[in-house]
Amino acid sequence: MSCVMSSTIAQWSLSFSLVCLADLEFDYINPYDSASRINSVVLPEFIIQGVLCVFYLLTRHWFMSLLCLPYLFYNFQLYSKRQHLVDVTEIFNLLNWEKKKRLFKLAYIILNLFLTIFWLKLIVNMNNSMPSSQRFIIHVLDSTHLFVQPHVEQMIRSAIAEFRNQNSYEKPT
């Protein structure tokens, strides 16, 4: 749950700064306001992304945390070079780069979010595909947890294993 929340916040802060940049480009806002607004969400975004990564580690989602690492590293580098904040004097020269950077980050986080809720979706789909009498989901807790009827556990596991098998490739010997 918290994963989804933090991804969403990061997503929001990125889109917010993107909107600010776009506004600036079309002259709806002056560079001073734009820069201060963007800068006010830069650090929250960095922190939340860090928290997300740590959270993945703690919950032993190795793959997801690995996926987060490059992003975290990049942020850390920007911060240590003190280039994380946009510079009001140069903002127009860097406008395109700042936009591109944020678009990439946004794509990254959306991918993240998607992967997080993927298995849940798989199961929900499976549930929906069954006749109504056999539906097994009792309650969806959040994007990563749900209550199901006890007898379907084996079925879900096999379905996931099957999906993984379908999506992995073994080198023929």
Add this chain to the structure above:
Amino acid sequence: MNTENRNFPARPPPPPFSSSPFASAPPPGVVPPQSGGPEAVGFRPPARPFTPSGPPMAPPAGVMRPAGQPPLVSQLPGSRPPPPSFPSTAYGPPGGGGGSFQRFPTPPPSGVPPPPQTLAGHLSPPMSFRPQQPMASVTMGPPPPSMTSGIPGGFASPSGPGFQQSMPGGPQPSYPGYPSNQVLQGPPKPFQTPSQGPPSAVSSYPPQTGGFAQHPGQQNMHPSYAPPPTSNVQGLVEDFNSLSLSNIPGSLEPGLDHTSFPRPLDGDVEPSSFAEAYPMNCHSRYLRLTTNAIPNSQSLASRWHLPLGAVVCPLAEAPEGEEVPLIDFGSSGIIRCRRCRTYVNPYVTFTDSGRKWRCNICSMLNDVPGEYFSHLDATGRRMDLDQRLELTKGSVEIIAPTEYMVRPPMPPIYFFLIDVSFSATKSGMLEVATQTIKSCLDNLPGYPRTQIGFITYDSTLHFYNMKSSLSQPQMMVVSDLDDIFVPLPDDLLVNLSESRNVVEAFLDSLPLMFQNNVNVESAFGPALKAAYMVMNQLGGKLLIFQNSLPSLGVGRLKLRGDDPRVYGTDKEYTLRVAEDTFYKQMAADCTKFQIGINVYAFSDKYTDIASLGTLAKYTGGQVYYYPGFQSSIHGDKLRHELARDLTRETAWESVMRIRCGKGIRFSSYHGNFMLRSTDLLALPAVDCDKAYAMQLTLEETLLTTQTVYFQVALLYTASCGERRIRVHTAVAPVVTDLGEMYRQADTGSIVSVYSRLAIEKTLSSKLDDARNVIQQKIVKALREYRNLNAVQHRLGSRLIYPESLKFLPLYGLAIGKSTPLQGGPADASLDERCAAGFTMMALPVKKLLKLLYPSLFRVDEWLLKPLADLDDLKDVVRRLPLAAESLDSRGLYIYDDGFRLVLWFGRMLSPDIAKNLLGADFAAELSRVTLQEQENGMSKKLMRLIKKVRENDPSYHPMCFLVRQGEQPREGFLLLRHLIEDQMGGSTSYVDWVLQLHRQIQQNA
């Protein structure tokens, strides 16, 4: 139209018809006015006399028009019916679009002469106007069938004006205009086949001459030059220069005659043909395009590797008699396009019998306000054109009404932030500065509204209450640097005319007050903040006098420039950017509140100009740097430059925008300013010594228009308290041909953009990289040019370049050797580099070129001549190539780069001269001698010369240095290192540089 004409006399301001330019013309309907007239007169500045005969088209089409055209036009009218449809066609340059093809100075395309020829032949055989006009060219020209079918047909048709119209508007292939030449002629190869003409001429240049061969075709540049019939083929060939480098394998063998390399010894030569072709463009001192031919497609633009853009100097000083006229629109309000906000200018057209006007930039049809209405005459031009300067001049100044103000126009405000620490008083800076300020009080612009204020600082801040009722200023000391507050709400910034006595008393006492100050600290950051707090109500100009590294409070800086190990590493560039974000932030805030900052720095030690200069950079200011200031040596320089800074006409709280036609867009700006939105430059205080470079990009893949218009608008508050808009308008033709772009290139403007790009590059990478970038750009451009011509000519080992760019390689070398970019850490101190960088970012084109390739001239012979006078400076100062070879040890030379004058005494110079000039201590070491006027004619003469050189350009005061040949290391430092054609240390010489370029051009060529 006719009815209007009848109303004519009733027109409110009735300039009698006879006084109009038509007066001298034959009665209407008989000859030219209706035909040539409308176009010509519409565009002609009223002052220009009308020449009834000959070429009435002259003004718009310019002298450049191939000789065949004018006769054609002047003959046509007779047969042409009165033009009812003229209002739509009377429009100039686009109408001149016809002309715009032909107008190009360069080889009159062979396609052009034929039509006049044929026409003239059909029409009035006996009246062959130009005997030298190549009759033979009919055969050589474009396929005649299409010509004759196209043009005479249109000509003979009853709708006579259709001819004029069909030229710009008609299908291009049939139009004999330049660009379509290739199409008509088919592949360019055929040019080669005729044995006469340039191809052979070029290839026949014996390699051993080594000169840069001037292509005969170039003479076509001469407006009056009409090519002899046989040379018509030449016209089709690209004119280019070449530099024979046939001895490349043997490297620098004597065969390579470097004395013939092109050198800009005449200074900056602007392409004048362009200005003549468009007399209503603003003068090139205000706006200079990098090429006066805009590419019509993105693909063409991408092949043009040189920068595409402009250098704008909106307030450039105009010589007397050419001042920008001031216009008041009064009750009608400023006439602007509703859609694109373009100001009314000479290139707009009036239609619908004067009730509407068409914007030249976005072609929107706008209503003419009632107060501005004027009838059109039969030719479609306004009756009151002579009184409307905004419709005849490319540069005007418009008085802006209150809609253009967000607050009442501010008074001129000068605020001084003066370091009074130990070093400032010891060097004498404080005294010189206060004296100069005092002497300038009378000349500060904007009397009686001018306001003035002072803060001084060492480890504490000192505020001065200068209320007019006081007899002596009151000093208030604030020592809490962490929490700055302003001790007095007002009276720190006072009206000069009211508090004049107090201000003078203050300036007199200031040096005395601190003469025994032993405080060496500098609380610069807090002082800047305090000044900001005092000024942010109104804005103004802040002059900072800084003597040491800021050491206390916010914005304190570290001694970071002393570490040579950083050079050559990836971190090198960080030394050249502001260390503390405080400076950028302050600069941004100052711009927001209309505060422009000029930084004067005086220390002989490291002061981190990189950080301090940031303040000037983003507030549209300037950096003055006097390393190791001593009042006895640098006093004069400071006095002059400070006085200039205080008294020159300044535009306050200004913003600048440059508009251009549809399809193109200015995408990047370079110089000292801050961008307030994507295309709006915020310039809190701007003056005549500041120029801004900008680059444009094509947004649409294909431009459909014939011409592109540019309009620079600077909205500012004049010192007198008037809000004004200065508008410069220019037009440039759109071309389809890369060769044409090269022909119309403007080296000065290109070099200006390049040097700014290079300096910007040093802020994010190594010096080496920055130099390489420029070199690569030049190589690419010349390679493209070579490819363009390689098909037609056997070029052999020649470096070829267009005539217009013949100095580009040399200036490219000069950029690499200029102070901000040269060599390694040992070649220039970090502060010098940064200061020069900030300065060069703001320099106008001519000054920059002089700085890059300074003048060097010999004066001893002139001094010895008894009767020689200063009448003609040009005769005296015959510039020499900047190479050690130019220096004769028996001579006395002056080196002048606009910032410094170096007097070089040859070792064998006759002692008389030295004695006459230097007085008794002529034998002493020259570093301790200052040049003073002696009681003899020769010395007086020299001083007069120096004075004259200085007066030529008052924006900086060149300081005089004396050096004797062989006096090392001073000689090397002052002069030899700046002889840019020589090889010094790790740098390349001119010859090597050219060889290097040539090699690189041939790779992957």
